[in-house]
Amino acid sequence: MTRRTTRHPDLTDPRIGASLFSTWRVGTPERQQEAVEAIGRTWERRAWPASGLLGYHVYTGEDGETLLHYSQWASEQAFEAFAKTHRQERVDEIDTVVPGIERVALHRYRHYRSGAREDAGAVPGCVVIVDVEFDGPDAARQRAWVDAVLEALESDPRPHPGGISAHFHLGTDGTRVLNYAEWESARAHADALAAPGSGVGSATAAWERVQRWPGLRSSTVRRYEHALGLVPPDRARTGR
Incomplete structure (x- = not known):
């Protein structure tokens, strides 16, 4: 059963x-x-x-x-x-x-890449879904954007506490990317969004590149339990 x-x-x-x-x-x-x-x-x-x-x-x-x-x-x-x-x-x-x-x-979707902090044994208290849509189907663009996000995460000089992992999925229609991100708590994620910078990232050139990606139509962020x-x-x- x-x-x-x-x-x-x-x-x-x-x-x-x-x-x-x-x-x-x-x-x-x-x-x-x-x-x-x-x-x-x-x-x-x-x-x-x-x-x-x-x-x-x-x-x-x-x-x-x-x-x-x-x-x-x-x-x-x-x-x-x-x-x-x-x-x-x-x-x-x-x-x-x-x-x-x-x-x-x-x-x-199909899972593409994941990133996690080294001490990723924490139990997630919050799941954050970042839903990204581009202006047309382009599988190479989907992958390139995810690669750029992970590069921005890995090079961030001041990562916000509370993030556990990020799991990127590529929409099979070629137009969407979904990030299933695990956080210790909703408060930790809210604090990261409220800090200076682009989204949960610091004010770096790598994060600015992610935010200004050509053809990026929309990006929504929602928290779940x-x-x-x-x-x-x-x-x-x-x-x-």
């Missing part, structure tokens, strides 16, 4: 061939919690649906009205098979408990 876990996902698991991120808008903090519990119950009463699904995690938005969903798949084909045979019954059951959910967007992890029974036993 499907099992719950409190462990945060391993975004660098080499078995992941497709990373799917989606957003639901539910309206209030109370409905956030109701939806999380409905998802948990709906999945737990069913067998794990596919060997190609490695893990499914849900996060509550700091805004009090959204949920972030992150699922780890061996391939996009494995997700397509699940969507045809198992997805709708789960959606229908959740909607019966929490009617009126707005399913805002679903985007497909890990609320629910669902994994197959074998992963629950091993603690992975």
